[in-house]
Amino acid sequence: MSAAYILTFSCPDRLGLVHAVSGFLLERGGNIEEAAQYNDPDTGLFFMRVRFSCGQVSYPDLQAQLKAFAEPFQMQWRLNPAETKVRTLIFVSKEGHCLNDLLFRWKIGLLPIDIRAIVSNHRDFYQLAASYNIPFHHIPVTAATKAEAEAKQFEIVQAENAELVVLARYMQVLSDDLCRKLSGKAINIHHSFLPSFKGAKPYYQAHDRGVKLIGATAHYVTADLDEGPIIEQDVARVDHSKTVEDFTAIGRDTESQVLARAVKWHSEHRVILNGHKTVIFK
Structure with missing residues (x-):
């Protein structure tokens, strides 16, 4: 055959x-x-x-x-x-919309991945993980324990032989060392249309600047914050009447869709790195 x-x-x-x-x-x-x-x-x-x-x-x-x-x-x-599903870990903090979206798409067969575990620095989504029968690892992170926490995280990566790590609104900056270990196989979703509004609270930055479009960017993780090769982006229109809370609510759908597309393309081996850019065969 x-x-x-x-x-x-x-x-x-x-x-x-x-x-x-x-x-x-x-x-x-x-x-x-x-x-x-x-x-x-x-x-x-x-x-x-x-x-x-x-x-x-x-x-x-x-x-x-x-x-x-x-x-x-x-x-x-x-x-x-072609038929082998990519072994995947999902990292998340306290915003669960991207996690929930990925789990649902995976469950109904829209993503060619094998979710091995969910890792979080908070306990908020252990019940969601259990509802999908996925192991949940709670690893708290503080400035004092960051190195120890990342060592535990990487132990899970190795134990699961994970080929992909998805940062589904995981709100911790990975160390340079962990970024290097995960080079080319960690995807982050950033809630702005990069290269605009990097770093913390991009919706607040966008609102302060009075933008008319907000966006989301899925990119590979590198040691340079929010600078990794971009896989996918999309935007949503806003106006002067919208509050920061409106921006955040509108942005959630965009973030979820952008991250799902990036994970799908990566898992179908449609993304090839080209320096600090990507070539994507859709």
């Missing part, structure tokens, strides 16, 4: 890349089901995502053969079984 895989890669652009990749797959009985590519003229890099089926070569053999194939092209590549 054929198995389905998703190959993503980036490399310096050159003639014949699509031909080389399709030829490599053809020689191994691979059938391309979906393909998309992008040439970035600013960096000279080529990006591609290919979904294909293959029944003649096992997953370990495909990986070994891809390694040899990719080397002369200087490819940064990943090969993932």
Whole structure:
């Protein structure tokens, strides 16, 4: 029986890349089901995502053969079984709208993730976690205990072999060390249209500036606060009559939708890092 895989890669652009990749797959009985590519003229890099089926070569053999194939092209590549769900942890504090939205979408099969646990610095959502039969870890965080708390959090990441950490309104700034450990596999939702209104209380900042649009941004976590590569953004219209509380209420739906899309695209291996930006094959 054929198995389905998703190959993503980036490399310096050159003639014949699509031909080389399709030829490599053809020689191994691979059938391309979906393909998309992008040439970035600013960096000279080529990006591609290919979904294909293959029944003649096992997953370990495909990986070994891809390694040899990719080397002369200087490819940064990943090969993932298409049907394997991404092992995921969700971090949350006291705002639960994004968590609730992700759990519901996961439960009805809209997100290709396997939620292994919920981690929080507060106890507010242990009953919600229990209603979905998901383990809940309460790890309080203070300035004095931050290093110890993050060590416990990373132990859970390792114990669950988590491939993705979603900061669903987790209102703690991760240390540089934890950011490095989670590089490329931690997604944060920030409740503003970055790069505007970084840091704390962005709705208050936006209200003070009298903006007419508020937004939300899902981005990869880096040591630079709210500076990570952006995956998805959206906006909602507001006006002078709206209070900060109105901004917050309106923004919740935008935050939830933006984060859900980012998690879905990441889990379907549609996002490829391009320096401080991303290439997304929707």
